[in-house]
Amino acid sequence: MNRALVVGCAGYEDPDIAPLRHAQTDAARVADTLRTVCGVDDADLVLLHDNMPASHRPTRTNLLRHLTRMAADPRPDGILYFFFSGHGFQAGDNTQYLLPIDCVRAAVEDTALRFDVIVRYLGAAAAPHLVLFLDACRNVLDGGKAASASLPRVDVDALCPPGVVSFCSCRPGRVSYEVDGIRAGVFTEALCSAFSPAGRCRTIHELDAYLSTQVPALARAHGKPDQRPHSRVEPLGVQHLELVSERTRNQWRATTPIGTERRARRVAPVVPPGAVDDPLLAIDFGTSYSVVSWYRPEGDVLLLPGPDGRPLVPSVLHFLPDMDYLVGAAAVEATPYRPSSTIRHAKRDLGRSAGYSVNGRSIEPVLAVGLILRSLRRNAEEALGTPVRRCLASHPANFTLRQIDTLEQAFELADLTVTRMIGEPNAASLLTLMATPEQEQDYLVVDLGGGTFDVALVEAGEGIAEVRAVTGSNEVGGLDFDDALVAYAEDQLRTVHGWHGELTSTVRDKLRREAERAKRDLGYRDATTMLLTDLDGGSHGLVDISIELDRARFRQLTAELNDTIRSTLGAVFPRLRFGEDVSAWISRGGKVLLAGQGTKIFTVSEQIASVLPGAEVVSSYQETAVAHGLGTQAGVLTGFQRGFLLLNALRFGVGVRVSGKEGSLHLVSPDAGSNKEVMTLLDSSRTIPTRDAESFRLTGKAGTTHEMTFVEIPRSSGLVFGTIPVVATGGDIVLTADVEANGVVYLTLRDEKTDSVSRYQLNKLGQDR
Template identity: 30%
Template sequence: MARAIGIDLGTTNSCAAVMDSQRPRVITYKGGGSTIPSVFAIDDSGNRLVGQEAKRQAQLNPANTVMASKRLIGRNFHSKTIDKVKQVFTYEMLEGENKEVLIKIKDQVFTLEQISAAILQRIRGVAEEALEAEVDQAVITVPAYFNDRQRQAVRNAGKLAELKVLRILNEPTAAALAYGLGKNLEQRIAVYDLGGGTFDISVIDIKDRIFEVIATGGDTFLGGVDFDDRLMRHVLESFLEEHGLDLSWDRVAIQRIRDAAEAAKIELSARTTTRIHIPYIAKGSSGPIDIDMEVTRSLLERLTGDLVARTIATCERIFGEAGTSANQIDEVLLVGGQSRMPLVQKRVTTFLGKPPSKGVHPDEAVGIGAAIMAHSLSSGSDVTLLDVLPMPIGINKMNGTMHVLFQKNQPLPDYKTRTLTTSKDNQRTIMLKIYQGESRLVAENELLGTFLFRGIRRAPKGKVKIEVTFHIDSEGILNLTARDKETGQSVESTLRIGQPQKPKKRAKPPKPTPKPAPKAAPTPFSMPTSSLMQEIGGAVAAPNLGTPAASHSGVVPDPAEAGSSEGLTERLDSPATLSRPDVLQPSPTAPTATPGAAQPESAEDADTALASTTTQAATDPGLFGRVMGWFKGLFGG
């Protein structure tokens, strides 16, 4: 009988859990481990490695080892976040056709969805071995502060891994499920989740089997790797000062120092002093030079105190949004490996006026909660989960500001209707750009995608009214439908980064012939035939995960015919709001548009070209305040 599992897809480590006899448990693998490093690599022989084996060889093969890919998934190549990452990570990043991030490893190029899919497939394989049953369904967790693009990218990765993704679940919510289910509680809790790459804080009300998120927020670029980097940079600066040698250009040295810094940081959670010893890190005029230095807890706290302060500042802001104070919080859960740091626990205790709860395991709570949700969705048990939107979603206005459609912390699911009108005579298409973020300026928010409504009937400007319905499902993923208010004719479009092709069969996938890596045309991602049922320590092969995710397609409007969201009527129709469900079920979503279905219908349309409705993730921010910004964004960005 096929099983459904919960997967905590982490930045540094991932794990899986399952419900057995109405009790959740973390799946342990051969050798006794319960986590898999979220690492993917290709070695000198061309073998694809996932997990511990990939991490083990990282020091000698840093350029071809991908770590912390979760920080990159669903992001725009030109974002400030990616600029920061490129200064730290040792592998090569390329810009894709739709401004997404691609990873070049040797002579092949991979999407972030493919990298994540390889990790998910590895988790699935070892889970099947441990359970002695097929695993075909999963709930996958993401940071609460992930935007729509990032959530959809994780869902696509699950599909590439041949998993039916029952739900994308927020990590703090999963931890709350692990803490509160079956305890007949009536509490307001705070979940402080400081993991390897991200930070989340959520305020959640628990009433027996009902879990209601009141407010959530966080930072998708603040986590344990940032603490590692601070200590690593201190070691580099100390070495430069002592020996006059700059190691920052040496990828192998950087990886060795990073690993040593991470190990020292972990030790300093239990001890006040440790040593970093790295033999033969460089060659000097008189021979090999080692790194051998004492590191104290107080030094680490001085180097990283501002990072901890950032988390507390976020907590204060989210508590304000929730309309709650620290003394109204019954329990605080610390989740994520970095939450073990004594300074973190001290600052949280000071902020809340009470010590954190010991009721959950920091490394296992998210996976356990995901398993509870997977069981609920696959068996129909009566767990009610009421979540919220982490960031506002809206469209651009003529002055470059964002017209907010859905406010932050809006209960999910929800939908709104708005009316668009044509701005030119005989206009045939209307384009709409959707943004997500907390800034008033669209240029500072994430462009989720571009929707194009075509085939509009010819009429004088202002005569055609297009009613657009924006629907956000329980996972925080947006879908759109549109209809002509006069004729009732429907046009549907769905916001997507791209859809994976149907996966190949898992048995004996073909091994591709390596090709030179183009700038933005990934080669098919397939791994050599090998059993997934291997120990974590062995080289692990994943099956063919299909070609890179294909984009939905629409039509780029002719500038003489097309309009944009600037023609949005200022009159706002009465927004319709969905009632929250009493029992958690997969929420209905709008029908999905068929990829590539839109084609020119006449000679007049023949000069329009196909364009992605999903992965046009960014345009020149300076263009957004201009009347023709949408046109220049397409053809000049």
């Protein structure tokens, strides 16, 4: 949690100290910037300036009061910001002082505040990062005396202590300036501009570079002498520290200079005008196709159409030369003309260091997904005749927390509030209640989409679908089967047909479209042909090439993928907390529910039959199973569906690294290398919402910082969620894990000696470090 202390001293009480014009307004502007851009909550921001009430005027007593309060409430997370605008001076012993407004010129060393004392208090607040913005060298052009011509000006280098990120308004030996025309100091104006949509500085490095150019530019533009900022950034690794909040980053992404969506037609309305108020959408955003559903008050799920009248909307984005864009079927139709301007399968790149270059501009995956979701929202608004702001959403079972977070950011970019995020196979599990309205029945939900493969074991009956275990793989999806065919076709073009033309984006687009078609054909016939037309044959002109493909060859080309399908199907049973093998499950009458278009691939059906011989297969929904399940859950949450209940399961387990155990206490050593054991805080596949608590003892001396490291279980995943630094006080630590119905995990640490409490969100650990 970020915190800030912001101080502006303009109207000094002692007439022998010259007033400043805009220090108080600068402080107010910086406070507002930290609040709105950098994620500092009102409760964690202290603002002191001349126009504030008595308790928040920038006097020496008030400054010390708030500094000591911060030091007495250490929080080992986030960033602590300190901004000061006012006079400073250097004493004869080279000690640096900042002057509060009640400083007395004749007794300046006794009434000012030593800078090293300020830094000591700020350091005691225990934030991982301390960022100083200092403007203590302001020039006074008129209106009284300066602080004193006989007292040396504050040493800028000394205002940049080692190990701290510091930004000063000018270089050593120089002064900084105010500009009446903009009613601000040059440094503050540049600082606030850096955190605006114009500057978009996200990190320490970007801010440092921006200030170094903008401060002198602003001074020149307003007729002031040369002013150049001075900085010290330590340690060097902190240069990439994110200063702005996640919401701000999303807003900046949303305002990337991109045009508007072009549409050939509107979506036909599905309800009379004014019939719907504040609908709760259900959005199944897929790698290849997306489906939007809505639970009607009449008691059923309605799949909402796209502009072409079909509910399956291709998750495809195409940019025109002017950066206007097309989405869905229109984007697919435009792709053959400018394939390099088309973005497909952006879902697979969420949470990764990936980007797309389109018309000379870089498009992040999260922005591409946000534009597609915005179009889906518009489809729904046209179909329902009302604005849409709320939705349920789904994610692949094996998505990492980072990928889920990035997907949520994409929904924010589309101006959609996600009320709940549900695993895709978990959402499809609700359909088991439609197939089994009364008697209890076990199901294995098998969901193969374009980019991921998910499996969920479900117990259904009497209106309750309980997800008992979930697993999945991000390494196999329908796209990977297409890729295998594309690679085969390329090889055949070169080695069998002797084609030596260039594999341009247009040719690759043809290959992929033919691969998708051939994959579908083999679902209901033994052999098919991939036909590639109008290829550049050099001196032979345009040529057509056909490539034969049968089921045997397809099995050979996709053998590795099929192995992954088979192993993932079998892996879900060991995840059961009480254990059950496949044969026992089948003998009890377990059924398979298919979801996702990929389950139509014939080799996937073969793997299901191999792992689950004799199990009945239900294929009533397939490509719309997740959308129907999400829509049903939306009906439950809005109260229109009262007969169904989904008991979700936690997809991952959570462990804490410890050095051992002493009775009921888990031991954490200050030496991170000694914490080699992993204790289980939360089991995977536990029904949520849930809560659990464990006690820990920090084995180091009081005042020693210990790192509590949280990892995913099973340990083979190798995922480290992050660490929480905890300072030993001599008391034991009680760690409580709360898991909400949407799968978000909150961690609460309570020190039994001091009774201090800190709260963290598991998927946010490490983002401020």
